[in-house]
Amino acid sequence: MELLERHHGVGARAGGAPAWMLERLDRALDALATGAAGGAVEVGERLERDRDALAELAESLRVGETCFYRDPPAWDALRAAWRPGVVRGDGARALSVGCSTGEEAWTLAMVLEEACGGRGARVVALDRSRPALAVARAGTYPREAARHLPADLGARYLVSDAADHVRVVDSLRRTVAFVERDATSGLPPGAWDLVVCRNVLIYFGDDAGAALVRALGAALAPGGALLVARSEVARVRALGLAARELAPGVVVFG
Ligand SMILES: C[S@@+](CC[C@H](N)C(=O)[O-])C[C@H]1O[C@@H](n2cnc3c(N)ncnc32)[C@H](O)[C@@H]1O
CATH class of the missing domain: 3.40.50.150 (Vaccinia Virus protein VP39)
Incomplete structure (x- = not known):
């Protein structure tokens, strides 16, 4: 989460991250870990050096809801x-x-x-x-x-x-x-x-x-x-x- 916040802003507040965000993050990390022999550690290292993979992770957490003249x-x-x-x-x-x-x-x-x-x-x-x-x-x-x-x-x-x-x-x-x-x-x-x-x-x-x-x-x-x-x-x-x-x-x- 620290990497995501540093590069994309997405992160936890003092009260913690919302449940939906943690669920989506877990799912996305699980998908990345599938096929990674080193599991979570390897995924962490990859995200540290591969900015595109990190951006994809941020995209998977994106909420895009909007409309004209919203509010x-x-x-x-x-x-x-x-x-x-x-x-x-x-x-x-x-x-x-x-x-x-x-x-x-x-x-x-x-x-x-x-x-x-x-x-x-x-x-x-x-x-x-x-x-x-x-x-x-x-x-x-x-x-x-x-x-x-x-x-x-x-x-x-x-x-x-x-x-x-x-x-x-x-x-x-x-x-x-x-x-x-x-x-x-x-x-x-x-x-x-x-x-x-x-x-x-x-x-x-x-x-x-x-x-x-x-x-x-x-x-x-x-x-x-x-x-x-x-x-x-x-x-x-x-x-x-x-x-x-x-x-x-x-x-x-x-
Ligand atoms: C819920 S939408 C809000 C759209 C519009 N501002 C509105 O209020 O209707 C949030 C948008 O913020 C963008 N966003 C979130 N973090 C961002 C960042 N660090 N840099 C640029 N865009 C970001 C997301 O990609 C998403 O499209």
Whole structure:
């Protein structure tokens, strides 16, 4: 687990690792041990020197659940703060950390595009999962993935594709760049007006989580804001980032 936390963030918190994570880890390690003459010791040594095998192990523990406009009150609050036309000058830059299959990044791009009046919005979205990023770049989803998306955003930024599927419009595609990167190896350089990192920290161990929160705080441009998931707010607050309430029950940091 220590190796996984050092290289991929996944790890135990003070209260221990969740049962589902330990079960999945046991299963994955058992599979690796099958055929390894030296058993668990050999598997440990292999993971120490073979980063691809370690990345595969991290992938086997991945939870990719997401959707457009996930947690609507949080996005409503962001949309109110970043209302249409509010950004002038050079535009705005946003970062989605742990974007999974991309719905969060596209949502962010929609809000930012509107705030920038269609000019100068830029979103960089990263995840360590190559298969998830392939889906993100394709930009086509079951209609169900957009169930929380307000109708006006859906009408503007999604088009019907194959039966029961929707596709992100081409104009939005120019706004978002998807990057394969592990957040533990540093965030893309730059100062970001908005950073969204939701439902990622929950899988991080204490040390890796503290390092990620420091990096997220340091990545903000002056006046920038960091949005995490509701369940992660207390942890980020405890790590010392300044919090402010964007709307009742919706906290941002920075
Ligand atoms: C539950 S999904 C969250 C998706 C989206 N942020 C949301 O809230 O809907 C968690 C994502 O975080 C990614 N992730 C976890 N640890 C990561 C790391 N160390 N570096 C980059 N991505 C990571 C996983 O691959 C997964 O796609």
